[in-house]
Amino acid sequence: xxxxxxxxxxxxxxxxxxxxxxxxxxxxxxxxxxxxxxxxxxxxxxxxxxxxxxxxxxxxxxxxxxxxxxxxxxxxxxxxxxxxxxxxxxxxxxxxxxxxxxxxxxxxxxxxxxxxxxxxxxxxxxxxxxxxxxxxxxxxxxxxxxxxxxxxxxxxxxxxxxxxxxxxxxxxxxxxxxxxxxxxxxxxxxxxxxxxxxxxxxxxxxxxxx
Numbered sequence: 783x784x785x786x787x788x789x790x791x792x793x794x795x796x797x798x799x800x801x802x803x804x805x806x807x808x809x810x811x812x813x814x815x816x817x818x819x820x821x822x823x824x825x826x827x828x829x830x831x832x833x834x835x836x837x838x839x840x841x842x843x844x845x846x847x848x849x850x851x852x853x854x855x856x857x858x859x860x861x862x863x864x865x866x867x868x869x870x871x872x873x874x875x876x877x878x879x880x881x882x883x884x885x886x887x888x889x890x891x892x893x894x895x896x897x898x899x900x901x902x903x904x905x906x907x908x909x910x911x912x913x914x915x916x917x918x919x920x921x922x923x924x925x926x927x928x929x930x931x932x933x934x935x936x937x938x939x940x941x942x943x944x945x946x947x948x949x950x951x952x953x954x955x956x957x958x959x960x961x962x963x964x965x966x967x968x969x970x971x972x973x974x975x976x977x978x979x980x981x982x983x984x985x986x987x988x989x990x991x992x
Contacts, residue, residue, distance in 0.1 A: 787880040787965035792972035800985055801960035801976040802847050805883060808876075808962065817878035825873040826852065828863040828889075836863065842872075843900060843952075847983075850885060850955045851892060853900060855917035857949050864889045870955055880965030885957050892952035901946045909944040910934045961990070 798804040812821040822842040829835045836859055844851040850872060854861055864870065872885040901909065914931040921927060938944045961975040971992035976985045 786967045787971075789880050789964055789966060791966075792962065792964040792974060794974060794987055794989070797962070797974060797987060800847075800983070801957060802845065804962060804976075805845065805960065808881065808883065812874075812876050812879060812881070815878060818876055821874075821876065823874075824850075824852075825875065826860060827871040827873070828860045829867055829869070830863055831867050836860070842874075848954060849887070849957060851952050852955075853897070853950070853952045855912070855915070855947070855950050856891075857919075858917035861917075864953060870953075872955060882961075882963040884959075884961040884963065885955060886959045887955050887957040889953040889955050892954050894951070897951040898946050900952065901950070906938075906940055906944065910938060912947050912950050913944070 798807060809821065812818050815821075820841065823839055824842050825837050826840045827835055827837040838860065840852045840854070840860075842850055842852055856862075856865070868888045868890065870887060870889045872883075874881075874883040876882065901912075904912075910931060913934050914927060957976075958978050959975055961973060964972040966972065969992055973990035973992055975988050975990055977988060978984070979986055
């Protein structure tokens with residue numbers, strides 16, 4: 783199975799001075815495209831200290847100059863892997879636009895105040911779900927999960943504030959590289975990558991062969 787991408791060229795002159803501004807440009811275009819479901823969905827890849835990788839799809843919840851933020855159970859597989867090895871990769875697969883954005887960097891836990899503020903914006907059922915699921919742990923059946931959820935529903939009705947689980951919180955990915963990939967015919971894709979220079983906010987842009 784193969785598809786020819788017919789898109790416009792992406793040049794260095796087209797890029798914003800820094801990657802977050804460029805990401806904002808592409809994200810706005812993606813978010814208004816009805817062909818793309820959940821434009822903030824990204825593939826998060828982590829690895830153990832000895833290099834065994836794992837990947838899963840997670841929703842981006844916030845981004846700014848400091849990085850890209852998502853939330854999870856710190857006891858989950860990705861949470862425990864990041865605790866031991868903070869290096870991470872994010873992939874935004876925007877196939878209908880023949881575009882990808884690939885971020886590499888380090889993941890740091892968000893502050894507790896930031897986590898609580900976000901948790902309060904989640905639907906009541908999602909808040910309960912964060913308590914019901916001991917993410918990535920083995921369970922005997924779906925009934926076990928539903929039973930825990932029903933018990934929590936009785937304990938915290940809709941008008942009752944749900945506390946934030948102590949093992950639940952955010953990660954902020956501080957980017958070291960951000961690649962913007964634009965597909966073209968005959969596999970002659972454009973791949974432009976921002977690379978952080980030193981410890982500051984300076985970036986250089988390099989073109990990669992497809």
